[in-house]
Amino acid sequence: SGEELRMEILHNRPDLLSPEGVARALKGFLGRERGLPSYRLSRSGIVVKVDRSVGKVRPFIAAGVVRGVKLTERVLVSLMQTQEKLHEFLGRRRKGSIGVYDLDKVEPPFTYTTVGPEELSFVPLDFRESLTPSQILNLHPKGREYGWILEGKERYPILLDCRGRVLSLPPIINSEETRVTEATTNLFIDVTGEKEELVHLGLVLMMTSLAERGFDLQTVRIQYPNRKLETPSLKPRRFELEEDRVREVLGLDLKAGRIAGILRRMRYGVEVKGRRLVVLAPPFRADLLHPVDLLEDVAIGYGYDRIPPRVKGVNTVGKKAKVERLSDLVRSVMVGLGFTEVMTYTLTNPKMNFEMMRTKGEAVEVGNPISEEFTILRTWLLPSLLAVLRSNKKHPLPQRIFEVGNVVLLDEGTETGAREVRRLGACVIGKGAGWNLIKAVAEALLREFGILPEIKPLDHPSFLEGRAAEFFWKGKR
Known part of the structure; x- marks a missing residue:
């Protein structure tokens, strides 16, 4: 028809990163297909044996087979684009990586193991000469881009067939011998990574997208040293939703049957039991x-534009939380003492937070960091303040800076395993800066709040001996 459809694909919907996934969603939304997608899944009989040595390098793998594929140039390009987009979803640091191979060019069973940097050689994708793993990291474009992932490793992960032929050096590059072409009719797909749940999800996303083209899916047995499993698992997840919950959250007076119809359009399987709905979610919905997430799809399926806006009939008066009021008072005192406030990132890295401060410890890690500079949440303010002074070396001395900000500490007693704590940090650089000055500042601040602390010497690796102390008040540090 010549019409163009533009869609915004959010990162929380990786199932829409492929053309097949978008088509699957649209067919439901437009009423062409309803309910839970059904996929033919049989056992291939193929086994991947996982060697114990990969546990220290890249411990998890999932694999599957797709048979009867018909790959035109357009479909092949789409397949490669989907693979790259899913790489971004699974982790910019390739914490999960996908390999796609021509199954008929290799011979199972396969072995997922490790090799030394110079132990074997193979022809990597888009190359003509055979290279060792070490040479690939130095010479191949993908090796130079992602080689840092294997930096410092004594052995590298490798996927081999029963004749010792290389399928891939994950997460870097596939073998040229297993290249997928328009003549390929059967695919072997693997996903390797550091987190098992991401590995399995990546395989499900890849294979269900291909299934939308009518190709046949088969499982592969993954044989770990201590367990066995068949992948992929396409078992739907079960949720329950109450009719009243839709009314409470969305303000829509919809009966259970109407809600079920909307959810079927959104590609769920639904069974109505009175005013309760049993909902089966497809495996690709990561x-x-x-259950509250189902309400968002009810709203989308019903139409946000059809939901009448309504002002809540509750009057409230906002006010600052106690910690914010106290923080403002501390800021006022510090400014009065001649300090300038700075604001730094809560995100940092282990080198800055621990190593450069000559300390050790644990911190909350960022699951999918976009930069090596920001991989953890800080546990104290001093490293951030020192970084500010380092960046301002060209400015005249003295410099007096402070920050009132949050740090994040691990705490198994909380629901999330961590808690935020509001802290004050201050630094002075210049003539006269030393223990006596910072002690006087701390005492002046505490006096403003009626606190007369007891001061005790502190032995801390970040400070010279005799230059650190801890304050106690009413027996508390």
């Missing part, structure tokens, strides 16, 4: 964490 964004569903709680």
Whole structure:
């Protein structure tokens, strides 16, 4: 028809990163297909044996087979684009990586193991000469881009067939011998990574997208040293939703049957039991964490534009939280003492937070960091303040800076395993800066709040001996 459809694909919906996934969603939304997608899944009989040595390098693998594929140039390009987009979803640091191979060019069973940097050689994708793993990291474009992942490793992960032929050096590059072409009719797909749940999800996303083209899916047995499993698992997840919950959250007076119809358009399987709905979610819906997530799809399926806006009939008066009021008072005192406030990132890295401060410890890690500079949440303010002074070396001395900000500490007693704590940090650089000055500042601040602390010497690796102390008040540090 010549019409163009533009869609915004959010990162929480990786199932829409492929043309097949978009088509699957649209067919439901437009009423062409309803309910839970059904996929033919049989056992291939193929086994991947996982060697114990990969546990220290890249411990998890999932694999599957797709048979009867018909790959035109356009489909092949789409397949490669989907693979790259899913790489971004699984982790910019390739914490999960996908390999796609021509199954008929290799011979199972396969072995997922490790090799030394110079132990074997193979022809990597888009190359003509055979290279060792070490040479690939130095000479191949993908090796130079992602080689840092294997930096410092004594052995590298490798996927081999029963004749010792290399399928891939994950997560870097596939073998040229297993290249997928338009003549390929059967695919072997693997996903390797550091997190098992991401590995399995990546395989499900890849294979269900191909299934939308009518190709046949088969499982592969993964044989770990201590367990066995068949992948992929396409078992739907079960949720329950109450009719009243839709009314409470969305303000829509919809009966259970109407809600079921909307959810079927959104590609769920639904069974109505009175005013309760049993909902089966497809395995590729990685964004569903709680039944409340179903309500978002009810709203989308019903139409946000059809939901009348309504002002809540509750009057409230906002006010600052106690910690914010106290923080403002501390800021006022510090400014009065001649300090300038700075604001730094809560995100940092282990080198800055621990190593450069000559300390050790644990911190909350960022699951999918976009930069090596920001991989953890800080546990104290001093490293951030020192970084500010380092960046301002060209400015005249003295410099007096402070920050009132949050740090994040691990705490197994909380629901999330961590808690935020509001802290004050201050630094002075210049003539006269030393223990006596910073002690006087701390005492002046505490006096403003009626606190007369007891001061005790502190032995801390970040400070010279005799230059650190801890304050106690009413027996508390």
